Amino acid sequence: MDRETLKVFVEAAAAEATSKIAAAEDAYAFFDAHFRPEGRWRFGEVYLGALHLDGVQFFHAVAPEIEGLDHSDLEDANGVKLVRELLEATAAGGGYVEYRWPNPEVEGDEDTGSPKVSYGVPVTIGNLELSFGAGIYPPVAAADVLNRGNLQQFVERVAEALSAHASDQESAYTFLDANFRSEGEWRHGEVYVFLLSEEGVNFFQAPDRDWEGTDTSGILDLNGVRLFDGILAAALGGGGFTEYLWDNPEIEGDEETGSPKLAYVVPVIIGDTPMILGSGVYPEPPVP
Numbered sequence: 001m002d003r004e005t006l007k008v009f010v011e012a013a014a015a016e017a018t019s020k021i022a023a024a025e026d027a028y029a030f031f032d033a034h035f036r037p038e039g040r041w042r043f044g045e046v047y048l049g050a051l052h053l054d055g056v057q058f059f060h061a062v063a064p065e066i067e068g069l070d071h072s073d074l075e076d077a078n079g080v081k082l083v084r085e086l087l088e089a090t091a092a093g094g095g096y097v098e099y100r101w102p103n104p105e106v107e108g109d110e111d112t113g114s115p116k117v118s119y120g121v122p123v124t125i126g127n128l129e130l131s132f133g134a135g136i137y138p139p140v141a142a143a144d145v146l147n148r149g150n151l152q153q154f155v156e157r158v159a160e161a162l163s164a165h166a167s168d169q170e171s172a173y174t175f176l177d178a179n180f181r182s183e184g185e186w187r188h189g190e191v192y193v194f195l196l197s198e199e200g201v202n203f204f205q206a207p208d209r210d211w212e213g214t215d216t217s218g219i220l221d222l223n224g225v226r227l228f229d230g231i232l233a234a235a236l237g238g239g240g241f242t243e244y245l246w247d248n249p250e251i252e253g254d255e256e257t258g259s260p261k262l263a264y265v266v267p268v269i270i271g272d273t274p275m276i277l278g279s280g281v282y283p284e285p286p287v288p
Contacts (some may be wrong), residue, residue, distance in 0.1 A: 001136055003096060003117060010119045010134050011094075013041055013048055017123060017132070024126035031059045045105065050123070051131040053090075055083050058130055076100045077113045086120045090131035094121040103137050106149030114153075115144045142188035145281050148241065151191075151264045155279050156239075158186065158193055159266050168271035169203070176204045190249065195268075196276045198235070200228045203275065221245045222258035231265050235276040239266035248282050 013035065021030045035041045035048045042048065047061035055072025071083045076099040089095030097120070100113030120133030140153040158180075166172035172195070180186040180193045187193070192206035200217025217228045221244040230242030242265065245258030265278030 001138065003119070003138070006117065006119045006134060006136050007094075007096075009046075010048075010121055010132065013134070014121050014123050014132050016041075018125060021125050024128035027125050027128055027130075028059060031061075035059070036061045036064075045103065046134060046136055048132070048134050050133075051083065051087065053087060053129050053131060055087060077111065082118070086118060086133065087131050090120045090122050090133075095119070100146075101135075103149070106137075106147075106153065108148035109146075109150060112146040112150075114147075114150055115140065141185045142191045142279075145188070145191045145279070147281075147283065148262065148264075151262065151279060151281050152241075154191070155193075155264045155266055155277065158279070159268055159277055162268060162270075162277065166270055169273065172270045173204060176206070180204075180206045191279060191281055193277070193279050195270075196228075196231070196278075198232065198274050198276060200232070222247070222256070231263065231276060231278065234263075235265045235267045235278075240264070250282070 016034070017027070017030065021027050031048075031050065042061050048059075049057070049061060050059040051071070052058050054070070056070050057067050060066055072087075073081065074083045076082055078100060080099040082097055082099040085097040089097055097118045099116055101116040102110050103114040103116070106114050114137055116135050116137050118133050118135035120131045123130045123132040139157055140150050142154065145151050145154050162172060162175065165175040176193065176195065187206050193204070194202065194206065195204040196202055196216065200215055202211045202214050202216050205211040217226075219227050221227055223245050225244055227244055230244065234240035234242050242263050244261055244263075246261040247255050248259040248261070251259055259282055261280050262283050263278050263280035265276050268275050268277045
Protein backbone atom coordinates (compact mmCIF):
# COMPACT_ATOMS: atom_id res chain seq x y z
CA MET A 1 0.00 0.00 0.00
CA ASP A 2 2.74 2.46 -0.93
CA ARG A 3 4.00 3.98 -4.16
CA GLU A 4 7.17 1.92 -4.49
CA THR A 5 5.39 -1.38 -3.87
CA LEU A 6 2.73 -0.39 -6.41
CA LYS A 7 5.48 0.19 -8.99
CA VAL A 8 7.08 -3.20 -8.25
CA PHE A 9 3.67 -4.88 -8.51
CA VAL A 10 2.84 -3.33 -11.90
CA GLU A 11 6.27 -4.05 -13.35
CA ALA A 12 6.09 -7.67 -12.16
CA ALA A 13 2.66 -8.13 -13.75
CA ALA A 14 3.89 -6.54 -16.98
CA ALA A 15 6.88 -8.88 -17.04
CA GLU A 16 4.54 -11.83 -16.46
CA ALA A 17 2.38 -10.80 -19.41
CA THR A 18 5.14 -10.10 -21.90
CA SER A 19 7.03 -13.28 -21.06
CA LYS A 20 4.04 -15.60 -21.33
CA ILE A 21 1.84 -14.17 -24.10
CA ALA A 22 2.99 -15.32 -27.52
CA ALA A 23 0.85 -13.09 -29.76
CA ALA A 24 -1.35 -10.00 -29.60
CA GLU A 25 -4.50 -12.03 -30.21
CA ASP A 26 -3.78 -14.06 -27.06
CA ALA A 27 -3.40 -11.04 -24.77
CA TYR A 28 -7.00 -10.54 -23.68
CA ALA A 29 -7.56 -14.21 -22.86
CA PHE A 30 -4.38 -14.26 -20.77
CA PHE A 31 -5.36 -11.06 -18.91
CA ASP A 32 -8.85 -12.41 -18.32
CA ALA A 33 -7.59 -15.72 -16.96
CA HIS A 34 -4.69 -14.46 -14.83
CA PHE A 35 -5.42 -10.87 -13.81
CA ARG A 36 -9.19 -10.90 -13.17
CA PRO A 37 -9.59 -13.52 -10.40
CA GLU A 38 -8.90 -12.64 -6.76
CA GLY A 39 -5.46 -13.92 -5.82
CA ARG A 40 -1.91 -13.12 -6.74
CA TRP A 41 -2.73 -10.31 -9.18
CA ARG A 42 -5.91 -8.90 -7.64
CA PHE A 43 -6.82 -8.15 -4.04
CA GLY A 44 -9.75 -5.94 -3.07
CA GLU A 45 -9.29 -2.51 -4.64
CA VAL A 46 -5.84 -3.35 -6.02
CA TYR A 47 -6.29 -4.65 -9.55
CA LEU A 48 -4.81 -4.34 -13.02
CA GLY A 49 -6.03 -2.60 -16.14
CA ALA A 50 -4.83 -1.89 -19.67
CA LEU A 51 -5.55 0.93 -22.13
CA HIS A 52 -4.88 1.27 -25.81
CA LEU A 53 -2.66 4.29 -26.40
CA ASP A 54 -5.67 6.27 -27.67
CA GLY A 55 -7.40 5.90 -24.31
CA VAL A 56 -9.77 3.04 -25.19
CA GLN A 57 -10.05 0.49 -22.39
CA PHE A 58 -8.59 -2.87 -23.46
CA PHE A 59 -8.93 -4.69 -20.13
CA HIS A 60 -10.27 -3.86 -16.66
CA ALA A 61 -10.09 -6.53 -13.98
CA VAL A 62 -13.16 -5.45 -12.00
CA ALA A 63 -15.35 -3.75 -14.63
CA PRO A 64 -15.40 -5.66 -17.93
CA GLU A 65 -18.44 -3.61 -18.95
CA ILE A 66 -16.22 -0.56 -19.59
CA GLU A 67 -13.85 -2.42 -21.91
CA GLY A 68 -13.94 -0.95 -25.42
CA LEU A 69 -14.98 2.50 -24.18
CA ASP A 70 -12.94 5.63 -24.87
CA HIS A 71 -11.77 7.11 -21.55
CA SER A 72 -9.32 9.63 -22.95
CA ASP A 73 -11.34 12.56 -21.51
CA LEU A 74 -12.06 10.96 -18.13
CA GLU A 75 -11.70 13.46 -15.25
CA ASP A 76 -11.68 13.21 -11.47
CA ALA A 77 -13.69 15.49 -9.17
CA ASN A 78 -11.01 18.19 -9.47
CA GLY A 79 -10.79 18.08 -13.25
CA VAL A 80 -7.61 15.99 -13.45
CA LYS A 81 -7.49 14.23 -16.83
CA LEU A 82 -6.30 11.03 -15.24
CA VAL A 83 -6.25 8.82 -18.35
CA ARG A 84 -4.37 11.41 -20.40
CA GLU A 85 -1.84 11.81 -17.60
CA LEU A 86 -1.46 8.04 -17.32
CA LEU A 87 -0.85 7.78 -21.08
CA GLU A 88 1.74 10.55 -20.84
CA ALA A 89 3.47 8.71 -17.98
CA THR A 90 3.44 5.53 -20.08
CA ALA A 91 4.93 7.33 -23.07
CA ALA A 92 7.77 8.50 -20.80
CA GLY A 93 8.55 4.88 -19.93
CA GLY A 94 6.34 4.61 -16.86
CA GLY A 95 5.17 6.82 -14.04
CA TYR A 96 2.64 7.81 -11.39
CA VAL A 97 -0.62 9.75 -11.62
CA GLU A 98 -2.35 11.21 -8.56
CA TYR A 99 -6.06 11.99 -8.52
CA ARG A 100 -9.25 11.53 -6.50
CA TRP A 101 -11.62 8.63 -7.13
CA PRO A 102 -14.53 7.10 -5.19
CA ASN A 103 -13.32 4.31 -2.94
CA PRO A 104 -15.97 1.59 -2.44
CA GLU A 105 -14.65 1.07 1.08
CA VAL A 106 -15.09 4.73 2.12
CA GLU A 107 -18.37 6.26 3.25
CA GLY A 108 -19.51 9.48 1.62
CA ASP A 109 -16.80 10.08 -1.00
CA GLU A 110 -19.02 9.67 -4.06
CA ASP A 111 -18.81 13.36 -4.98
CA THR A 112 -15.31 14.30 -3.80
CA GLY A 113 -13.50 10.99 -4.30
CA SER A 114 -10.65 9.72 -2.15
CA PRO A 115 -6.95 10.21 -2.90
CA LYS A 116 -5.68 7.58 -5.32
CA VAL A 117 -2.36 6.99 -7.09
CA SER A 118 -1.86 4.85 -10.16
CA TYR A 119 1.29 3.61 -11.85
CA GLY A 120 1.43 2.74 -15.54
CA VAL A 121 4.04 1.20 -17.82
CA PRO A 122 4.18 0.50 -21.55
CA VAL A 123 3.55 -3.09 -22.64
CA THR A 124 4.06 -4.31 -26.19
CA ILE A 125 2.84 -7.74 -27.30
CA GLY A 126 3.33 -8.24 -31.01
CA ASN A 127 1.67 -5.24 -32.65
CA LEU A 128 -0.43 -4.52 -29.54
CA GLU A 129 0.75 -1.47 -27.58
CA LEU A 130 -0.82 -0.83 -24.20
CA SER A 131 -0.62 1.34 -21.11
CA PHE A 132 -0.68 -1.23 -18.32
CA GLY A 133 -1.10 -0.40 -14.66
CA ALA A 134 -2.82 -0.48 -11.28
CA GLY A 135 -3.72 1.93 -8.49
CA ILE A 136 -3.96 2.15 -4.72
CA TYR A 137 -5.71 4.36 -2.21
CA PRO A 138 -2.76 5.63 -0.13
CA PRO A 139 -2.93 6.61 3.57
CA VAL A 140 -5.05 9.74 4.08
CA ALA A 141 -3.34 12.96 5.20
CA ALA A 142 -5.03 16.06 6.61
CA ALA A 143 -5.23 17.76 3.21
CA ASP A 144 -7.12 14.74 1.82
CA VAL A 145 -10.01 15.04 4.28
CA LEU A 146 -13.00 16.21 2.25
CA ASN A 147 -15.74 13.83 3.41
CA ARG A 148 -16.89 11.54 6.22
CA GLY A 149 -14.96 8.49 5.14
CA ASN A 150 -11.66 10.32 4.70
CA LEU A 151 -12.12 11.96 8.11
CA GLN A 152 -12.58 8.55 9.73
CA GLN A 153 -9.52 7.18 7.91
CA PHE A 154 -7.45 10.15 9.03
CA VAL A 155 -8.39 9.88 12.71
CA GLU A 156 -7.82 6.12 12.75
CA ARG A 157 -4.41 6.67 11.16
CA VAL A 158 -3.55 9.30 13.80
CA ALA A 159 -4.60 6.84 16.51
CA GLU A 160 -2.21 4.22 15.12
CA ALA A 161 0.65 6.74 14.96
CA LEU A 162 -0.05 7.95 18.49
CA SER A 163 -0.16 4.40 19.84
CA ALA A 164 3.24 3.71 18.32
CA HIS A 165 4.85 6.81 19.87
CA ALA A 166 3.08 7.32 23.18
CA SER A 167 3.76 5.18 26.23
CA ASP A 168 2.37 7.81 28.63
CA GLN A 169 0.83 11.27 28.61
CA GLU A 170 4.19 13.04 28.52
CA SER A 171 5.40 11.19 25.45
CA ALA A 172 1.97 11.58 23.82
CA TYR A 173 2.05 15.35 24.24
CA THR A 174 5.65 15.56 23.03
CA PHE A 175 4.80 13.56 19.90
CA LEU A 176 1.66 15.58 19.13
CA ASP A 177 3.32 18.91 19.85
CA ALA A 178 6.26 18.15 17.55
CA ASN A 179 4.29 16.73 14.61
CA PHE A 180 0.68 17.95 14.60
CA ARG A 181 0.78 21.73 15.03
CA SER A 182 2.33 22.85 11.76
CA GLU A 183 0.71 22.70 8.33
CA GLY A 184 1.65 19.43 6.67
CA GLU A 185 0.74 15.77 6.75
CA TRP A 186 -1.15 15.97 10.05
CA ARG A 187 -2.74 19.41 9.81
CA HIS A 188 -4.29 21.33 6.94
CA GLY A 189 -6.32 24.48 7.45
CA GLU A 190 -9.27 23.66 9.67
CA VAL A 191 -8.49 19.93 9.72
CA TYR A 192 -6.47 19.33 12.86
CA VAL A 193 -6.18 16.91 15.79
CA PHE A 194 -7.47 17.24 19.35
CA LEU A 195 -7.13 15.00 22.40
CA LEU A 196 -9.46 15.16 25.40
CA SER A 197 -9.86 13.41 28.70
CA GLU A 198 -13.09 11.46 29.25
CA GLU A 199 -14.11 14.28 31.61
CA GLY A 200 -13.81 16.82 28.79
CA VAL A 201 -10.51 18.46 29.74
CA ASN A 202 -8.58 19.50 26.64
CA PHE A 203 -5.17 17.80 26.64
CA PHE A 204 -4.00 18.80 23.15
CA GLN A 205 -5.46 21.23 20.60
CA ALA A 206 -3.28 21.55 17.50
CA PRO A 207 -4.08 25.15 16.47
CA ASP A 208 -4.44 26.74 19.91
CA ARG A 209 -2.44 25.92 23.05
CA ASP A 210 -4.69 28.26 25.05
CA TRP A 211 -7.42 25.62 24.97
CA GLU A 212 -5.20 23.02 26.59
CA GLY A 213 -5.96 22.32 30.23
CA THR A 214 -9.45 23.85 30.01
CA ASP A 215 -12.70 22.03 30.78
CA THR A 216 -14.67 21.83 27.53
CA SER A 217 -17.48 19.65 28.85
CA GLY A 218 -19.93 22.55 29.15
CA ILE A 219 -19.22 24.27 25.80
CA LEU A 220 -22.32 24.77 23.65
CA ASP A 221 -22.53 24.97 19.89
CA LEU A 222 -24.49 27.78 18.21
CA ASN A 223 -27.69 25.75 18.59
CA GLY A 224 -27.15 25.43 22.34
CA VAL A 225 -26.07 21.77 22.07
CA ARG A 226 -23.35 20.57 24.45
CA LEU A 227 -20.53 19.53 22.12
CA PHE A 228 -18.89 17.14 24.54
CA ASP A 229 -22.05 15.05 24.98
CA GLY A 230 -21.87 13.91 21.34
CA ILE A 231 -18.11 13.46 21.46
CA LEU A 232 -18.22 11.34 24.60
CA ALA A 233 -21.10 9.19 23.34
CA ALA A 234 -19.32 8.50 20.06
CA ALA A 235 -16.07 7.60 21.85
CA LEU A 236 -17.75 5.33 24.40
CA GLY A 237 -19.48 3.59 21.50
CA GLY A 238 -16.07 2.59 20.16
CA GLY A 239 -15.68 5.51 17.77
CA GLY A 240 -18.05 7.54 15.64
CA PHE A 241 -19.24 10.83 14.20
CA THR A 242 -20.85 13.80 15.90
CA GLU A 243 -22.32 16.85 14.17
CA TYR A 244 -22.72 20.42 15.40
CA LEU A 245 -22.65 24.08 14.34
CA TRP A 246 -19.44 26.06 14.69
CA ASP A 247 -17.93 29.26 13.36
CA ASN A 248 -15.93 28.48 10.23
CA PRO A 249 -13.01 30.96 9.94
CA GLU A 250 -13.17 30.61 6.14
CA ILE A 251 -16.79 31.81 5.97
CA GLU A 252 -17.60 35.46 6.59
CA GLY A 253 -20.83 36.11 8.45
CA ASP A 254 -21.46 32.76 10.16
CA GLU A 255 -20.35 33.96 13.58
CA GLU A 256 -23.93 33.98 14.88
CA THR A 257 -25.40 30.99 13.02
CA GLY A 258 -22.34 28.78 12.67
CA SER A 259 -21.59 26.34 9.86
CA PRO A 260 -22.20 22.57 9.91
CA LYS A 261 -19.15 20.76 11.25
CA LEU A 262 -18.52 17.04 11.47
CA ALA A 263 -16.12 15.41 13.94
CA TYR A 264 -14.94 11.84 14.19
CA VAL A 265 -13.55 10.56 17.49
CA VAL A 266 -12.08 7.31 18.78
CA PRO A 267 -11.21 6.10 22.27
CA VAL A 268 -7.49 5.75 22.96
CA ILE A 269 -5.49 4.62 25.97
CA ILE A 270 -2.56 6.87 26.88
CA GLY A 271 -0.51 5.02 29.46
CA ASP A 272 -3.31 3.71 31.65
CA THR A 273 -5.67 6.62 31.00
CA PRO A 274 -8.68 6.40 28.65
CA MET A 275 -8.84 9.49 26.41
CA ILE A 276 -10.64 10.72 23.29
CA LEU A 277 -8.83 11.48 20.02
CA GLY A 278 -10.53 13.28 17.19
CA SER A 279 -10.58 15.66 14.28
CA GLY A 280 -13.24 17.57 12.39
CA VAL A 281 -14.10 18.98 8.99
CA TYR A 282 -16.55 21.48 7.55
CA PRO A 283 -18.14 19.21 4.92
CA GLU A 284 -19.79 22.04 2.98
CA PRO A 285 -17.24 24.18 1.08
CA PRO A 286 -17.43 27.97 1.52
CA VAL A 287 -19.52 29.82 -1.07
CA PRO A 288 -17.21 32.01 -3.21
